[in-house]
Amino acid sequence: MPHINYESKELAFKMVYYGPGLSGKTTNLVYIHKALEAGRRGDIITLDTEEERTLFFDFFPLDLGRIGGYNIRLHMYTVPGQVYYEASRRLILDGADGIVFVADSQQDRLNENVNSFRMLQENLGDYGVNWKEFPLVLQYNKRDLADILPLGTLEGQLGLNGIPVLEAVAIAGTGVMETIRVASREVIERFQM
Numbered sequence: 001m002p003h004i005n006y007e008s009k010e011l012a013f014k015m016v017y018y019g020p021g022l023s024g025k026t027t028n029l030v031y032i033h034k035a036l037e038a039g040r041r042g043d044i045i046t047l048d049t050e051e052e053r054t055l056f057f058d059f060f061p062l063d064l065g066r067i068g069g070y071n072i073r074l075h076m077y078t079v080p081g082q083v084y085y086e087a088s089r090r091l092i093l094d095g096a097d098g099i100v101f102v103a104d105s106q107q108d109r110l111n112e113n114v115n116s117f118r119m120l121q122e123n124l125g126d127y128g129v130n131w132k133e134f135p136l137v138l139q140y141n142k143r144d145l146a147d148i149l150p151l152g153t154l155e156g157q158l159g160l161n162g163i164p165v166l167e168a169v170a171i172a173g174t175g176v177m178e179t180i181r182v183a184s185r186e187v188i189e190r191f192q193m
């Protein structure tokens with residue numbers, strides 16, 4: 001459920017970019033932040049290691065505009081993808097209203113994608129969320145590389161029928177804004193139901 005502030009008339013949804021290590025979650029967030037006009041975004045916080053791996057999370061607030069007299073805001077987060085940061089991932093997922101699963105399209109990252117998604121399912125389950133009825137978007141990132149997974153591979157392996165799927169090259173910004181547009185639409189539609 002989003003945070004509702006009746007006094008300031010603000011609705012804040014939590015959007016979490018989830019996925020295996022190095023899939024491009026931080027690259028997505030940084031691109032979106034840069035692409036937005038200054039008035040629509042707050043400062044970005046990135047907590048990373050010297051090798052630019054996310055240590056805890058990245059975050060920035062994004063203003064979507066007004067609906068029904070309320071300012072709609074997205075709290076944009078990434079999780080750290082490295083396997084041993086599981087506890088952080090669980091914390092960051094708490095209270096999520098929507099998820100963008102950033103998959104690494106490289107063939108040899110198939111297992112990492114599948115394992116990461118299974119952990120996501122498990123963690124959402126622990127928070128009492130049925131992921132099949134949850135706003136979830138699948139982004140196949142790194143489409144610029146050779147030897148990539150055909151679309152449909154992860155959906156088939158993970159039973160993700162009917163979820164929105166987008167292709168991206170996050171380093172070039174391709175597909176990045178489309179992904180957040182689709183994901184925010186899913187989140188708001190679900191809230192209005």
Ligand SMILES: Nc1nc2c(ncn2[C@@H]2O[C@H](COP(=O)(O)OP(=O)(O)OP(=O)(O)O)[C@@H](O)[C@H]2O)c(=O)[nH]1
Pocket residue numbers: 019020021022023024025026027028052053054055078079080081082141142143144145168169170171172
């Ligand atoms: N070729 C290619 N490289 C990409 C793409 N997107 C991101 N990268 C690169 O992949 C590496 C990892 O990107 P990050 O955005 O830091 O990945 P992450 O998912 O945040 O990684 P963790 O924080 O460790 O989970 C960086 O070197 C990026 O430049 C892409 O679309 N194509």
Ligand SMILES: [Mg+2]
Pocket residue numbers: 025026027053054078079080081
């Ligand atoms: Mg990162």
